[in-house]
Amino acid sequence: MTFPESNDRRKKIGQAVMFGVSKGISYGIVALLFLILFFIIKQGIGVISWEFLTAMPTDGMTKGGIYPAIIGTLYLVGGSMLFAFPVGVMAGIYVNEYAVSGPMKRFINMMTNNLAGVPSIIFGLFGMALFVNQMGFGASILAGSLTLGLLALPIVIRTTEESLKSVDDTFRQASYALGGSKLYTIRKVVLPIALPNILTGLILAVGRVSGETAPILFTVAAYFLPRLPNSIMDQCMALPYHLYVISTSGTQIEASRPIAYGTAFVLVAIVLIVNILAALLRNYFGKKVKMN
Template sequence: MFLRPDKAEKLAFATLKICMASVIIFVSVLLIHIIVNGYSVLSIEFITQMPMKRMTEGGIYPAIVGTVSLIGLSMALAVPLGILSAIYLNEYSSPGRASWAIEMAINNLAGTPSVVFGLFGLALFVKYFGFGPSILSASLTLALLILPVIIRASKEALMTVPQEYREASLALGITKWQTTRKVILPAAIPGIMTGIVLSIGRVAGETAPILLTGAAYFLPRIPDSVFSQFMALPYHLFVLATSGTSISQTRPLQYGTALVLLFIVFMMNGIAVVIRNHYRKKLSR
């Protein structure tokens, strides 16, 4: 027996609210658990010191520097390329086999496991181009990893811009590239920033690609160039939680590392959200 439309609507909204509440509760419990167990470890020394005694003591400063470097360099490489690719696919390419092949390639890349990107980065950037295990090799690999996400998000954002914007701009005699750069792209920036936010979280949390392209197990020094090996928070956390004979001894350090990683991700996401909200306010005026 089918429900009446009004009852079906109430049931659907109730189900959505339950699902939303479940997600919020789960995330809140996870964050509280990490904060409670990691807060006692946080200190200036923990953030600014080098790891000592095979990472059972000391701080995580090199891992923080390595993680921030990875995020910054990989986003600097992937964001312009992703946005330009989305502009080409949405504004300039015509339907056909070439566009279909590109779309299929993007979809396949989006579903490829991260360890495959790591092996590809090892073969191409570390070995073939000779960059060696380094920040540059890892950043290029992570840039390829998040490129499909940025392309898809940017393309969807460009598609939401009303066609009237394009027609009105072209009717004034403005070229197509100027229309794209001055009219369409600013209107699509809030949606593009959403894809960038998602990409930041993925870059910060990936372990397999950086493990194969440059992350070091124990390296108590700061990288002096993009060609240097590095430590990173996700790999540092993985090592603390799975290796050695003092896992129980380092458990507070594990939670402290996880808390610092979450803070960095939230800070980067916060910057992206501020930029997105700024452009949304400009568009609503």
């Protein structure tokens, strides 16, 4: 109290400095992201051409395109969502609409959290032990898709649960009052309102799955397979594994650098497109639901 003025000034200067520092760090992190994106886009964009996207790799993967890897990733993403989407949405419905709060619900939530926290290489080990060996699928699109589907499951469950939670209870009560059963209410009232948010979650899960490498290492990914897969019991190439392979192994790492930059560019482009799509969807439907 003796020198209120100087104390006050010190306080102000201290605050200004700390605010500046935390602001600087925040923008620094954003700048870092842009640096990574810019670097990969700048190095990769020159490689991208119609031929790069639609041709087979040639010359020990130093020339040609990445067509089989793109197709392989599409198969894997599609296959994993075929499993994770219905199961995950139904699990989300159960947790939010049916499960009564108590130890059982807490247990389910804990298990979903645990599943989300399991490292991706563990999914790879598990997929190899269960799908590839025990069930005898071998290294195949089927085994890889199921493994990736397990990894995507907690994401779908979480987003479904959150989306359902945000649906106002009055909608449900109105439906019950009109004689709708529980399932009928969920199907006709709750799900349509929550659908945009659920779809956003699905899109984000697609983004996650398309870039995962560790789960497919031993379950499906082929080092070099310059043809398209014939069936779901076939191996296939995949974008993230392709990037790993051509940037770390092989004898011509330098020669295949352009291909690596191009592959990284495609992966980053998928992530950007997926995130922008999700943001647009959320914005567009977010407004629409509010109006109702």
